[in-house]
Amino acid sequence: MALLEVDRLTIDIPTEAGLLHAVGGVSFTLERGETLAIVGESGSGKSLTSLALMDLLPSRAIRKAATLRFDGIDLMAAGERQKEDLRGDRxxxxxxxxxxxxxxxxxxxxxxxxxxxxxxxxxxxxxxxxxxxxxxxxxxxxxxxxxxxxxxxxxxxxxxxxxxxxxxxxxPDLIIADEPTTALDVTIQAQILRLLRDLQQEFGMALILVTHDLGVVARVATKVAVMYAGRLVETGTVREVFGAPSHPYTRGLLRSIPVPGRTRPGEPLGTIPGQVPGLVGDVFGCAFRNRCDHAAEACAGAIPERLLGGNHRMACILETVGSPQ
Known part of the structure; x- marks a missing residue:
């Protein structure tokens, strides 16, 4: 049995403009000793997802899930006392x-x-x-x-x-680290990440690392979940996702970071044009389609999640579209 099971987690937040669908249908599992990195740009729902696991969301937020289970404990059905006993302890x-x-x-x-x-x-x-x-x-x-x-x-x-x-x-059995190195300089960042990795091995903990830094993911994670506009667009092991990035958003993120030995000094890095769409009101189709070079009419409809092999999954209608570089 997995230590953490999350199936179709949603987070909605009432606003004056309507219902904000901050997180929609997020699913993943985490085993003991594994490190899952949740990556994506600011506003993608990474931090809200981590707060939902601890039930530390804002009071107005509405959390729902088909399954939200920690070591066999149903976190959706748990009482406040039981959740308080888990938080800070396990x-x-x-x-x-x-x-x-x-x-x-x-x-x-x-x-x-x-x-x-x-x-x-x-x-x-x-x-x-x-x-x-x-x-x-x-x-x-x-x-x-x-x-x-x-x-x-x-x-x-x-x-x-x-x-x-x-x-x-x-x-604890599980530590959730929400961008633990964001406010630190590069040297201290490396020390903190090395420390987290060493402590995880020493204590046998599972670790969820929330970050926007794909370089961090490559160094410390076992599995990666790429998040965009509140939804997971690509998941798999680090080797699977970095070795064969398949979703256009994942490929755009990888193009935006320098590659040692391949990116020349002064060479411009890749960018993703456009802005993250609003998530208030009815949300349908692929949220990335307004920024995607491969967008088609079908992207406005239901987007299936496809198994690409092993544990590698992608929510996109496209087949693999070539090298990310």
């Missing part, structure tokens, strides 16, 4: 911006130990020892002295490492 989340996710009024030590003492019967001393151990494990020096500091006293890289340590306090 399911943890690393949020996108640690400066706004960490409480400025509490010390690092208080925030680290809170979840452990909520979910485990441990003394304050044992909780602080665990916090020091994990701060050291994520590469923070003088860890014991950091417990008395406040978030504003730490750099962006250190705050992100604190968020990772916080997620690990109860040794």
């Amino acid at each position: 399911m943890a989340m690393i949020f996108q911006e640690p400066m706004t996710s960490l409480n400025p009024a509490y010390t690092i030590g208080d925030q680290l130990t809170e979840a452990l003492r909520r979910h485990r019967t441990v003394s304050a001393k044992a909780a602080r020892e665990r916090a020091v151990h994990l701060l050291e494990r994520v590469g923070i020096t003088a860890a014991a002295s950091r417990l008395g500091q406040y978030p504003h006293q730490l750099s962006g890289g250190l705050r992100q490492r604190v968020m990772i340590a916080m997620g690990l306090m109860c040794e």
